[in-house]
Amino acid sequence: MIGFPMLATVDPSLSPNLLVILLAAAFTDNILLSRFLGMCSFLAISRQMKTSLGLGAAVVFVTTCTAGLNYLLHTYVTVPLGIEYLELILFIVVIAAFVQLVEMVVSRYSPALYFALGIFLPLITVNCAILGVSLFMLNKPFGFADSLVFGFGSGVGWMLAIVLMAGIRTKIKEDKVPEGLRGAGITLIVAGIIALAFVGFSGMIKM
Numbered sequence: 221m222i223g224f225p226m227l228a229t230v231d232p233s234l235s236p237n238l239l240v241i242l243l244a245a246a247f248t249d250n251i252l253l254s255r256f257l258g259m260c261s262f263l264a265i266s267r268q269m270k271t272s273l274g275l276g277a278a279v280v281f282v283t284t285c286t287a288g289l290n291y292l293l294h295t296y297v298t299v300p301l302g303i304e305y306l307e308l309i310l311f312i313v314v315i316a317a318f319v320q321l322v323e324m325v326v327s328r329y330s331p332a333l334y335f336a337l338g339i340f341l342p343l344i345t346v347n348c349a350i351l352g353v354s355l356f357m358l359n360k361p362f363g364f365a366d367s368l369v370f371g372f373g374s375g376v377g378w379m380l381a382i383v384l385m386a387g388i389r390t391k392i393k394e395d396k397v398p399e400g401l402r403g404a405g406i407t408l409i410v411a412g413i414i415a416l417a418f419v420g421f422s423g424m425i426k427m
Contacts, residue, residue, distance in 0.1 A: 245369075251352060286353070392410075
């Protein structure tokens with residue numbers, strides 16, 4: 221498994237490393253295609269390109285903001301107070317607050333997208349990919365800027381995966397697919413092929 225040998229503190233002279241984190245999170249360590257987190261909404265929403273783009277953008281926003289906030293929460297609250305055992309609950313609260321904000325913004329400015337996403341927009345709160353980003357972040361020696369970039373890259377990777385799947389599913393003719401593979405079956409097969417394609421990026425970035 222590829223690691224992330226970053227520094228624990230942010231040094232402006234090391235800014236190129238932020239690009240490494242971004243590319244690794246989006247491609248070589250894709251949260252969905254490598255970790256297979258967030259599969260439920262991925263399978264359900266990737267039928268249409270518009271809804272996939274909308275949900276993907278929401279995931280990018282939430283992962284970026286919550287990764288930064290949860291880093292601050294971990295560094296300046298839970299660790300100094302010795303209450304790391306509460307981090308899982310606190311992280312979910314932070315994620316829920318941002319999902320509520322996204323839901324209000326989408327319902328206000330894009331009602332059509334809001335109704336198209338349906339229950340899966342508020343369900344970002346319990347999307348394991350969102351929580352996984354914050355938890356994986358704690359296992360790496362990241363600073364605040366690194367955490368933001370890692371959250372952004374992970375969100376972009378998830379968005380890229382669902383948009384690719386939406387594009388493929390719109391081209392697949394269900395009547396030409398064997399009956400036993402229609403729906404989730406062919407979707408999982410295509411997801412596996414995409415994941416194999418992303419394996420090709422693993423040798424391009426050394427960390």
